[in-house]
Amino acid sequence: MTIAEFTSQFEELLMLGKGQLTPDFVLKDSMNWDSMAIIETISLIDDHLDIEISTERLIGCKTFGDILNLLRDKLN
Secondary structure, eight states, X not given: OOHHHHHHHHHHHTTXXXXXXXXXXXXXXXXXXXXXXXXXXXXXXXXXXXOOOOHHHHHTOOBHHHHHHHXXXXXX
């Protein structure tokens, strides 16, 4: 899975329209960013990118860009 594919899947998870998700997108601004979305995001990352992210690390992300940076750090 590429970052673009992850972005598309994450948009679906948050029920956003295609292209609405930018690195500056503030996660708490989405009504759908809740504990279930966090668990689903961890599962998505683990299943498709084979990266383990702790709940605490993901909760610490304030923007979608923070998540992308976390993924890039883990991939490198």
